Amino acid sequence: MADHWVENHKRDSWRRQAKASGYRARSAFKLKQIQERFNLVRDGDFVLDVGCHPGGWAQVAVELVGEQGRVVGVDLQPCAPVEGAVLLTGDITDSITQERILSELGGELLNVIVSDISPDITGKWDMDQSVALTLVADVMDFSLPLLRKGGGFTTKLFQGVGVDELIQAVQPHFSSVRRFSPDASRNSSSEVYLVCKHHTPWKAPKATIRARFEEAMDQLLGGNDLEDEPEPTPSSFQVRRRKVAGEFEEH
Numbered sequence: 092m093a094d095h096w097v098e099n100h101k102r103d104s105w106r107r108q109a110k111a112s113g114y115r116a117r118s119a120f121k122l123k124q125i126q127e128r129f130n131l132v133r134d135g136d137f138v139l140d141v142g143c144h145p146g147g148w149a150q151v152a153v154e155l156v157g158e159q160g161r162v163v164g165v166d167l168q169p170c171a172p173v174e175g176a177v178l179l180t181g182d183i184t185d186s187i188t189q190e191r192i193l194s195e196l197g198g199e200l201l202n203v204i205v206s207d208i209s210p211d212i213t214g215k216w217d218m219d220q221s222v223a224l225t226l227v228a229d230v231m232d233f234s235l236p237l238l239r240k241g242g243g244f245t246t247k248l249f250q251g252v253g254v255d256e257l258i259q260a261v262q263p264h265f266s267s268v269r270r271f272s273p274d275a276s277r278n279s280s281s282e283v284y285l286v287c288k289h290h291t292p293w294k295a296p297k298a299t300i301r302a303r304f305e306e307a308m309d310q311l312l313g314g315n316d317l318e319d320e321p322e323p324t325p326s327s328f329q330v331r332r333r334k335v336a337g338e339f340e341e342h
């Protein structure tokens with residue numbers, strides 16, 4: 092009970108700070124703390140904010156990139172405007188939304204991708220966590236080809252089975268891949284941020300991150316041990332029927 096009270100108190104404290112400083116969500120402090128530690132975004136950068144609603148990270152990103160920079164955000168939910176950012180509504184895994192992002196980029200490459208994406212929670216932790224990791228893999232497969240050489244990426248992950256496998260699949264794409272728990276999310280022990288720096292597209296394997304992640308998960312969980320339809324084994328065995336006193340006997 093006491094732990095629960097402390098957690099709620101901390102969460103409220105970040106919420107109060109967010110309100111006092113004009114940020115729409117306490118999550119704004121998570122990106123600020125990632126920035127303090129890793130210096131991910133620079134003045135003049137072009138940033139893609141994935142899962143941007145209600146706009147806390149977009150507000151921070153606009154401050155960080157300054158007047159010469161650009162911020163494009165995307166979320167399933169419509170976001171109230173953030174001055175200095177273009178915020179799109181749509182599913183990032185959907186090809187129509189992806190086309191709209193590409194058209195906003197206008198052929199320019201990104202310096203940084205920040206993703207706080209979290210899918211709808213069903214309450215079944217294992218399933219939620221695996222859906223969330225697969226979504227992150229999909230976000231990376233779509234967005235990494237849009238990231239400049241040397242660029243940075245951060246994403247939220249939910250802790251549990253598969254995190255190590257996803258990190259292994261991401262590692263060839265960057266020279267540095269680190270886990271980080273900002274103070275602002277310490278009360279939510281289930282989440283951790285992956286902070287990737289120095290994009291190395293020339294080292295990227297041909298197979299997608301999702302394919303390599305799923306293959307690693309199959310190996311981990313033994314998912315490939317089961318065949319869908321086992322092949323029949325050839326045999327010389329035959330059923331011959333002989334009529335005996337008006338009935339059939341099987342051999």
Ligand SMILES: C[S@@+](CC[C@H](N)C(=O)[O-])C[C@H]1O[C@@H](n2cnc3c(N)ncnc32)[C@H](O)[C@@H]1O
Nearest residue numbers: 142144145146147148166167182183207208209
């Ligand atoms: C924790 S919130 C993001 C908070 C945001 N960073 C901020 O500071 O205001 C996660 C968001 O991910 C979005 N999301 C989940 N799946 C998505 C998808 N497939 N495409 C786009 N956004 C998605 C949700 O709608 C939700 O608003």
